[in-house]
Amino acid sequence: xxxxxxxxxxxxxxxxxxxxxxxxxxxxxxxxxxxxxxxxxxxxxxxxxxxxxxxxxxxxxxxxxxxxxxxxxxxxxxxxxxxxxxxxxxxxxxxxxxxxxxxxxxxxxxxxxxxxxxxxxxxxxxxxxxxxxxxxxxxxxxxxxxxxxxxxxxxxxxxxxxxxxxxxxxxxxxxxxxxxxxxxxxxxxxxxxxxxxxxxxxxxxxxxxxxxxx
Ligand SMILES: [Fe+2]
Numbered sequence: 746x747x748x749x750x751x752x753x754x755x756x757x758x759x760x761x762x763x764x765x766x767x768x769x770x771x772x773x774x775x776x777x778x779x780x781x782x783x784x785x786x787x788x789x790x791x792x793x794x795x796x797x798x799x800x801x802x803x804x805x806x807x808x809x810x811x812x813x814x815x816x817x818x819x820x821x822x823x824x825x826x827x828x829x830x831x832x833x834x835x836x837x838x839x840x841x842x843x844x845x846x847x848x849x850x851x852x853x854x855x856x857x858x859x860x861x862x863x864x865x866x867x868x869x870x871x872x873x874x875x876x877x878x879x880x881x882x883x884x885x886x887x888x889x890x891x892x893x894x895x896x897x898x899x900x901x902x903x904x905x906x907x908x909x910x911x912x913x914x915x916x917x918x919x920x921x922x923x924x925x926x927x928x929x930x931x932x933x934x935x936x937x938x939x940x941x942x943x944x945x946x947x948x949x950x951x952x953x954x955x956x957x958x959x
Contacts, residue, residue, distance in 0.1 A: 773898055773899055773900050774898060774899045774900070774955070774957060775899075775900055775955060776899050776900060776902050776950070776953050776954065776955040776956045776957075777900070777902025777903065777926075777953050777954060777955065777956070778902075778954050778955070780893070780901065780902055780903050782852050782855065782856065782893075783893045783900070783901040783902060783903060784852070784901065785833060785835075785851065785852030785853075785856055785860075785893065786831060786833035786862070786893045786894075786895050786901045787895075787901070788850075788851050788852055788853060789831075789833070789862040790862075791862065793831050793862075793864060793895075796831060796862055796863060796864035797863065797864065798863060798864060798865055798866035798870055798871055798872065799863070799871075799872045799873065799874075800861040800862065800863045800872075800873045800874070801861070801873070801874040801875070802834070802859055802860065802861040802873060802874065802875040802876075803858050803859060803860075803861075804838065804844075804858070804859050804875070804876060805874055805875060805876065807838075807839070807876065808839065809839050809876035809877065810876060810877040810941055811874065811875075811876060811939065811940045811941065812874070812875055812876060812877045812934075812940065812941045812942075812943065813872065813873070813874050813940050813941070813942045813943070814872070814873055814875075814890075814907060814932070814942075814943050814944070814945060815870065815871065815872035815873075815942075815943075815944055816870070816871060816872075816944050816945040816946045816947060817865075817868065817869045817870050817871075817946050817947075818830045818832075818865045818869045818870075818871060818946070818947045818948075818949060819869060819946060819947070819948050819949065820948075820949055820950075821948065821949055821950040821951065821956070821958070823948050823951075826865075826867075826868050826869030826870075827865060827869045827896065827949055828865055828866065828867045828868070828869055829864060829865060829896075829897065830864065830865045830869070830871075830894060830895070830896050830949065831862060831863070831864050831894070831895040831896075832862070832863045832864070832865070832871055832892060832893070832894060832947075833860065833861075833862050833892065833893040833894075833895070833901075834860060834861055834863070834873060834875075834890055834891065834892050834893075834907075835856040835857065835859060835860035835861075835890070835891050836859055836860075836875070836878040836888075836889065836890040836891065837857070837859070837878040837879055837880075837881065837888070838857070838859060838876075838878065838879065839876065839878075839879050840879060840882065841878070841879040841880050841881045841882045841884075841888075842857070842881075842882065843855060843856055843857030843859070844857045844858060844859065845857055845858065846858050856891075859875065859876075859878070861873055861875070874940075875890075877909070877941060878890060880912075880914055885914055886914065887908055887909070887912045887914040887915040887919065888908075888909055888912055888914070889906035889907060889908050890906060890907035891903070891906055892904055892905075892906065892907065892927075892930075894927065894947075894949070896949060899956075902953060903926065904926040904927025904928075904930070904947065904953070905923060905924055905925060905926045905927055905928070905929070905930035906930055907930050907932055907943075907945060908930055908931045908932065909931075909932055909934065910931050910932055910933050910934070911934065915931070924952055925951065925952050926951070926952045926953055927947045927948060927949070927951055927952070927953070928945070928946060928947055928948045928951050929945075930945060932944075932945060
């Protein structure tokens, strides 16, 4: 007996639904330990597949020292460029606080609006423009830019903050406490046409607990 057209359609749709379910059910490898707020990376206003490898964070035209950070993201071997890696960065304003505009939702309430999302290009490169943040008010905490990473097949995890090598608050003691998660986050900066520029290459999985040796 020949199956009817309706039966065939039902079978095809059932198989597709099953395949999609399996795709979603593929477990991610849990790396990097606890990370409060890493899920903020999923608050990107643009879907991951539409992210650019260059971003300018909100507030770039406000008063302050303009900064451009760029670099390449490599796989654990430190040589192979890693394409399609999503980076989420956020930092304080010129007063050292994570500023709100009042309409933030989710982690935006704590991380403020000075945040951005970037996805590495086919050569593993990324770049973002922002202002140099200030350190927290009345604290000895060096100025810093937080960064979270999402790569396919792994949960989101944090790597070392971007720190500034010329920051007097970045003491020898603090430098020695550096985790070097994802490589060294301490930036050397130079000036170029009024913009401070810095480079940081990132090595996925470097000093990240639970990261598989590929
Ligand atoms: Fe912070």
